[in-house]
Amino acid sequence: NEDGYDLWLRYHLVADSNLLSRYRDAFTHIVVQGNHVVLRSAGAELARGLSGLLGRSIPVRDQIGKSAVVVGTKVDNTLGPEGFTIKRRTDRVEITGAGERGALYGAFRFLQQLQRQRPLERLDLTDRPASPLRMLNHWDNLNRSIERGYAGKSIFVWDELPGLRERYVDYARLLASVGINHTVINNVNASAEFLRSERLPGLAALAGVLRSWGVRLWLSANYAAPITLTADQPSPITVADPLDTRVQQWWQDKIDEIYRLIPDFGGFLVKANSEGQPGPLDYGRTHAEGANMLADRLAAYDGKLVWRSFVHEGFDDWAEYEYRVFHPLDGQFHANAVVQTKNGPIDFQVREPVNPLFGGLPRTNQMIELQVTQEYTGHSTHLCYLVPEWKSILGFQTHTGTGSGPTVADIVTGLAYDQENVGMAGVVNLGDDRDWTGYQLGAANTHGFARLAWNPKLSADEIVTDWIELTFGGDRQVVSVLKAIMLRSWSTYESYTSPLGMGYLTYPLGSHFAPAPTTTQNLSHHTTAEGTGFDRTAATGSGFTGLYAEHWQDIYGSLANCPDELLLFMHWVPYTHRLRSGKTMIQHIYDSHFDGYERVVEFRRAWGRLAGRVDQARYADIAATFDAHVIEAERWRDTIVSYFYGFSRIVPTGTGWLQL
Template sequence: MLRLIIIALSVFGLAAPAQAEDGYELWLRYPPMERAIAKPYRDAMQRIILPGEPSETLSLAISELERGATGMLDRTPSIDEDAKGRGNIWLVSGSDNVPADTGIDLTDLAEDGYVIRTVTIGKTSGIVIASKSDVGVLYGTFHLLRLMQTRADITELNVSESPSVDVRIMNHWDNLDRYVERGYSGQSIWDWHKLPDYIDPRYEDYARAQASIGINGVSLINVNSDAMVLTPMYLEKTAALADVFRPYGIKVYQTARFSAPMEIGGLETADPADPAVQQWWAEKADEIYQYIPDFGGFLVKANSEGQPGPQDYGRNHVDGANMLADALAPHGGIVMWRAFVYSEHDDEDRAKQAYTQFVPLDGQFRDNVLVQVKNGAIDFQPREPFHPMFGAMPETPLMMEFQVTKEYLGFATHLVYLAPLYEEVLEADTYAEGEGSTVASVVDGSLQGQSLTGVAGVGNVGSDRNWSGSHFDQANWYAFGRMAWDLHADSEAIADDWVRMTFSNDPAFVTPVVDMMMGSREAAVNYMTPLGLAHLMATGHHYGPGPWVCDLGRPEWNPCYYHKADENGIGFDRTETGSDAISQYAEPLHDLYGDIDTVPENLLLWFHHVPWDHEMKSGATLWEELTRHYTLGVEQVADMRATWAGLEGLIDDGRYAQIAAFLGIQEKEAQWWRDSSIAYFQSISGLPLPDGLAPPEKDVEYYKAISHPFAPGN
């Protein structure tokens, strides 16, 4: 029976892609290991020990070990109930099943944490992968295989891992018609029309990839949602996906459109204080759990960008979130209530609006509500200071929301590795409880005693064969999962693992590519939004530069709103003489950011309107420094392109060629960003270009006339 389960599982997954090295296998390639170093790995993987019939999840762990060993070592370990000699891999689920004399104690592990340890038990020896749960064993299995993929020493293992947060979820912005908002890798992978009767094998491949990086949740559709997804027709379809994901430890969540009681329920109101509305949501929750017993809960975008919400009825976010939380509570579900709120009817600085609305509500949300906060107060910009809500709501669990898809960072064709951005935000000190009050300590609950914790990533998974639109965008998906699991993970170490697993272990390839990745985010900041500028992208699709856009009906959708360039200077004054956004940060950040002489220069124009002739730390004027940063960004991309050109022949030709072409696009578009931005700001400042700086290729009117109405993701 056990062999039949494993053989059945092996027909799915990433074992036999339709094409070689086209990116479909992601970081789960298991190419043959170099013969000269294979022996200790072969010795370690002789047999898998699992007494009795395995669960479906443990069968997946066995299948993964078989796949990895077969691919890397050209051998398939046997499966036994009893250990013999050396080379045993014990898969242990449950504290009571840990073999005696191993010294392994699972007491302090999270339910889905795991231990990987080299042990000797009497006359037998090998590696134990142990967890309190089956899914923890699966996670540990992927960890062991990652060590092998990256050629780590596995002879003396002593690994103990627990996730930083409870909920590690990928938010899809997919629509029911398969269009993906802010997605740059084809259509949605969810083929709703064919569900539930046809289960695309790609769904299993997706779940396997997510489990390999510790993701345990997925919200399936756009936060700008369609209430139809909560109708029985779509609940049946959602249940079919939940059945695929369940063995991989992944719960399904759905977006709840706040006006659903009216749109699909026939009510005349969606007022959360109305008993009929409360009853409708309670009954809807009961219905959902009949289809999906382990349904995770709701993700909600309310009263933002035209979406319905409790404020339509004179209520607040607590009223709306708690109503939904009460409906889910009997079933163990949670509400993730997004704090991405701003309004064209609010004259306050957009960067302040979420804090203003939510902080007074601290302590009023139900225990099963997570307030989901973007990493910065504007909108996934190349660089923002951390969101001031982090640390400011000690009685409310705040969930981090990162973007994985690169809406403001060049879409799929620009190489921008996002893990340094995640790391920069998580390591930022909020000073909420004094020095050392990092954003990570807020998110993981350790700073302020939160018991419900989570991290969300807005994903870029689509129907493209390589999943992400480009090979390097896979790195952002991978890094998000690794950093959601461990908020203190090192971005460079993650890059190193990803390069080795995805491409090659050859140091001649790994070292320069990791260096490229680690510098790529700063290059994008330089050619797009240097020195603290933000939201200068063309409006709507956010593709390419548009700092000249000043005439849209909603002021906060205009790039001019953010840079405020005039003949005297540039930048948004958020000091006490301006919008006073600095007041939302604790001391000493208030004073640090508020002083033009102490604010970090990479945030200078975020917090200050600065004269063009202001002297920078380099001794150059602001105008000179700004133009040099734009130019440096282009040079950095040119260097990345030259580095890649020197790597030809070290990986397969197909992936090499596509990446080379995309880097060519990136350099061309970086130049476009540089030239158009300098031309526009020069037309405002009236200043000559610094000596030796090449002028823009065209005049500003040429750049203003460029239009891309059909840019993807719009």
């Protein structure tokens, strides 16, 4: 059945019959060397995958015979703790990890090579992940709603735990298949209920499933949990002050309790003093004091504390707040504490400058938070493949160290400051919809995030090709058409929703889907009859550009040097200002919105040409998504264009306009 449930883990019979018979000769059975649960998972996955791909049962055996696929571990200091090698010997294939998790990753990669019909001669490879922490963040609530989720309800049926569903295994397989090793299963707007003693055995059961696939379970913690969870006790705790000894003892007991049940518990993720959440500032303490109190108690168990830097209340310009709060705290966070920072200074817009906190916290462990779920990028209606955006962020040269470096990728892989507690977190798009991500093509973002966390040097082209071949097979036409669509989709979405870096043209308190430019006056733009944009320069504006290294201050601060794609983020500009293209700013806004819409129409047409090359069910499902995408792109185009026409009263020039 082609309902998208298998995502990229599709083990269908190898289509090329010559290759199939070569594979059948080369792989007849599997041998697992060792008894570790993760190795057994690797064996089970190989059996499942090979049996599907080869169309016959490929069993796990005790003895190595001819044409065995052998999976195991061997000490190898060059591989790092999670790396692997796949090696073809004369009579067998060896998949070897430096640790069990590496072996599991090797098993998945081996199967992916076969899914992509790689010749036997090209199966050998060695690989290891770049970032130590490759993490998903679920914004899942106790009632199974998902904040900013567009794929149904939470996968996790909390009230049924410790009862387990088969889908949890598939969830864990899906993570392991692309090297995700940590997952935070509940919303950062956290209910304290997740920490209630009655819930913990259930969560321990879930952690057990994840453990078999090399994934550690984490929880988002509500900072006021000691208050909430002692409210019905004879002498309740009434504060959450990190320096209060009763509060400290409460957390100590809670952490001890968790580790008794979940010995490999990953740690806590905390959103504090942000958007109404409680936190240490309520008691006059700093974010660092608040974080360290928890980090110290987790440290004894090898747990970690991830503290989000996403705070934006108080200043005139949202963009500056995070930096002003967190930069002074650099060096104060303890060794197992990690600050998790969104890629940009605003909030997951389709285009933002890189958050100046990258390069601004050289003495702090840092993770980057990317949004896989498409909160501001079209939910499950607009196709928006985000890997090209993430690539541009990870490749950003901060100029805060020697030369032009370090890049964001250098920071989150630990290279920049020689750190281990660093990595990448993705606010994930998974839900209990049959296809997991709400629309079939959305899974490319899930896959792409994980692949980049594994290796930020992979190109968007390589990653999307990998995903397409795994998901739809190797038909040349399908690969090339879909690849072209996917790789243009981010810039297309940008072109009809966010002129020249402006961003945030959707109602701030709403679902962040439809255009509502009037509601973000002052937040993302200052639109008048003469011009638009936001002056964030140090010379005449908010001063935001001054938070960057000098190199970028000069570029962003200057109207002449500022890159077009960030022009209206950094500057307020008259409508008649000429861009590098020679067009006026207002004409560019008009044209880009019309062009963007046309491109979406073209996406739909191109997909239509693949009829018959993709199974009917998935073909039709995706075609329906493009139908809806076209309608919504038109709505954005017309709203934004008429908004700026309304202010500027400048009539667009060029062909076609009069007929509209």
